Amino acid sequence: MAIQPITEAILRQTIRKRPADSHKGTYGRVVLIGGNARYGGAIIMATTAAIYAGAGLTTTLTDPLNITALHARMPEAMVVDFHDLKLLRELTEAANSIVIGPGLGTDDDSLSVLQTVLAGVSVDQSVTIDGSAIDLIASHDLSLPQAKLIFTPHEMEWQRLSGLSISQQTPANNTRLAQQLGGIIVLKKHHTQVLFEEQTFENPGGTPAMATGGMGDTLAGMVGGFTAQFANQLNAVLSAVFIHSQIADDLAHNAYVVLPTQISEEIPWYMKQYSLPQS
């Protein structure tokens, strides 16, 4: 099957005018899990993206070291120590959309956190698996739950998850492995691809000005925010991938490097454009 470009048509179809009589519950509960003592910035950036992407209620589970910095940037987030596995389980179960992985790390604590999350998710929940969570699943051969799974690997992480070396990552092989794995794969690279069942979509945009730490965390947070709001999970993911690079492309007209948080701050303006009737 031919690779399809992601187009603005998908975004106009997905990002609709919000109904007047709605409230924060209408736009979903997003729970983000990650940020150990060294990679706290990753979960801060993912959380920032989820909130600017319009999530109704956002809770972040992280190392307690990161709580103050997160709140200093984003008081809109609720925060919980991710070592409290009981509360982690409880909050995971109550979420509409879960993002696990940004800055999570790969030590024993990280593994316990991931296992608790995977054990708690159910079939109606969206679960975005990013960064260290992908590595942990690959290295510990963890079994995956029944849920609306989304994986957001870059090529090296995809290699570890799929077993395909980068040179083996052909469209046919990628599709085959993605189907085995189940869910949606966001394969991050120059012209990011989104794989779902037999379909492959390619993102037309993207710029080397995005080549800086935290871009992936930001995308993961956007995917969390969009999947919480928009029922069609594939379209939610495609829209997040598209807008993420679209904002970067626009900022890169004037900037040699674009910082991840600069992208997040622009999200509401871009979403607004797609929600308006076309003129």
Next chain:
Amino acid sequence: MAIQPITEAILRQTIRKRPADSHKGTYGRVVLIGGNARYGGAIIMATTAAIYAGAGLTTTLTDPLNITALHARMPEAMVVDFHDLKLLRELTEAANSIVIGPGLGTDDDSLSVLQTVLAGVSVDQSVTIDGSAIDLIASHDLSLPQAKLIFTPHEMEWQRLSGLSISQQTPANNTRLAQQLGGIIVLKKHHTQVLFEEQTFENPGGTPAMATGGMGDTLAGMVGGFTAQFANQLNAVLSAVFIHSQIADDLAHNAYVVLPTQISEEIPWYMKQYSLPQS
């Protein structure tokens, strides 16, 4: 009695040019109480709103975990650990306007804090009861002090406080229960209503772009700031409700979602407009 719209006439009447020879004491002492370890962002957002709304002196009592993030955002606030019940009582007694509830939580500590506050308030003080404080009053059937009480429930909190299920929340029932309870009720919903004695006011504005965590905390902080400055408590509340959604409506012309702190930062510009002679 018919439901009256909140109009700009009330705001022009309320938000007057400040007298030249005045000082910070003229604009009141606001004390905000809330923010446990998980919901610290709520009290940060409420405090932010109170300060931008023009409160003369603002003190926040919260879990010590939240002090650094609050100061990193708003050095204008003074801060105290809310576990120090003696100081909490003392500061409560010295306030003109008290806001209790944003992110307070509902555990035993939260209850002690609330009981200390309620025991310390007196008849001339404005007391805004929000969020968890409403739930604690409902669940523990706490008796209410003689004071200028303002409740800011959303529909589910109003159900818990009034005993009226959402379908029972008719104008007649709401008015009856509000009068039993005493004080001013801000019933937050699509077209928020303000109930006072036999009167019901309805806010014409509001947008689903506001449907994100922290909007209510921000409104509570604005109510605290306005009731500290403007003697007519009903008009102060009506003005806060109106400007809160007016700013959001304006920002939503260009944004799919509006963050609570974005609203707070705009408050001084909007208040200024209402304080000017009409041309």
Next chain:
Amino acid sequence: MAIQPITEAILRQTIRKRPADSHKGTYGRVVLIGGNARYGGAIIMATTAAIYAGAGLTTTLTDPLNITALHARMPEAMVVDFHDLKLLRELTEAANSIVIGPGLGTDDDSLSVLQTVLAGVSVDQSVTIDGSAIDLIASHDLSLPQAKLIFTPHEMEWQRLSGLSISQQTPANNTRLAQQLGGIIVLKKHHTQVLFEEQTFENPGGTPAMATGGMGDTLAGMVGGFTAQFANQLNAVLSAVFIHSQIADDLAHNAYVVLPTQISEEIPWYMKQYSLPQS
């Protein structure tokens, strides 16, 4: 002697073009001391003002609780725990300009800090005494060191320091007491006055939009920054007082309330105007 208005002529005379071959040492070492656990915001705001006012090197001694919030806002400042009295003494002695008092508090620790500072200053140093430091000097009848002293009381603090009740604060009485005390008095009120020897200056500007917590801390920091840079201490103080309210007046054209940190961020643009040749 007649009260003289502070005019722009004094500012043009004081804020001169910086010499090309200069370095941060040229613009002075400012040391600010204050900020206990409750009033940490005060020293953050004073430090912010000193840095934006152009101090060459700025060190803040404060309760360790405030260090992270200060750095999150102003990484330009160096920070030290003010309980380390040995280091406090050492840094005080090395400073060109010292600001003591914003948020210092009045407990025993605060008193030890103040006494250490007063014991360490010498005749060539500028010492701005603000807020709680004024109260401590008044209540403990502390003797004042030989130094370039500047006091920045509001009317109630001036009452405690001078013994003059507000109704007794006539020009003649104020001048007499100011001369007994020595140094420059900045008497903060509607149309702030600056008293020095037999002279009294009055600030033409000022707006009730400034009537919010932290304005005085910001002025104290500006005085610290200006006295470190400009040799004529009286003119430095007059310039700080004038620009502080000038910025507020300009911002207040559009804002009902002006926050102290908004003023600080504007200082470099205003100073620049006065440093240019007049056209």
Next chain:
Amino acid sequence: MAIQPITEAILRQTIRKRPADSHKGTYGRVVLIGGNARYGGAIIMATTAAIYAGAGLTTTLTDPLNITALHARMPEAMVVDFHDLKLLRELTEAANSIVIGPGLGTDDDSLSVLQTVLAGVSVDQSVTIDGSAIDLIASHDLSLPQAKLIFTPHEMEWQRLSGLSISQQTPANNTRLAQQLGGIIVLKKHHTQVLFEEQTFENPGGTPAMATGGMGDTLAGMVGGFTAQFANQLNAVLSAVFIHSQIADDLAHNAYVVLPTQISEEIPWYMKQYSLPQS
């Protein structure tokens, strides 16, 4: 040999359009080490500069006291306690470009950190030695590793490092000592000079509005970011020196003092201009 001015030609040659098919690894791993309990702001400012200068991945090793403030400003950075010498060694070895010194201090801990770094670097790595690290090397007569060394002393630090008093710092003496030391010397002063082998370059720009604490830390971070991205180390250093003062000169048209972080935020826009084809 004549002193050559740094010109825009070097910048256009150095800061090239990024290749489309690149990723964060392409732009290097920068590791910054510094920031003790008192000088934490220095490493925050250096880190900020490295990230805005386009480093692919940035890790900061510092006193744990500084982690939250750093993350509150720059979630893009990874952070590690610099007392963990094993991890410090490991991260140093994995870096493309190392910056050591901003706010490091000169106590025993600082010395251990510096010695660990110097013992770990290898010939292909860029190592920028700034501030306290220069002083420690001078005072402990530490031997220097084989690496691409860059020293960023101001005149007093250069005196301590080279043994040349400021009056002895003639072009001939400076060049002789720089060649003995090896590497590139950035001699910070009015019209900063860059010494490399027999060549001396002079920066045409610079303004006394830069005479404020943190300017040098910002330059060190920029040098780290540029040397990680651009293979020609001399040109990378020259470009960083030029843009740093160019931004300050531009901002100083309107500002009496320019803060270091204001410079960092402008870097991407300036780099972009040099990466475009000349019209």
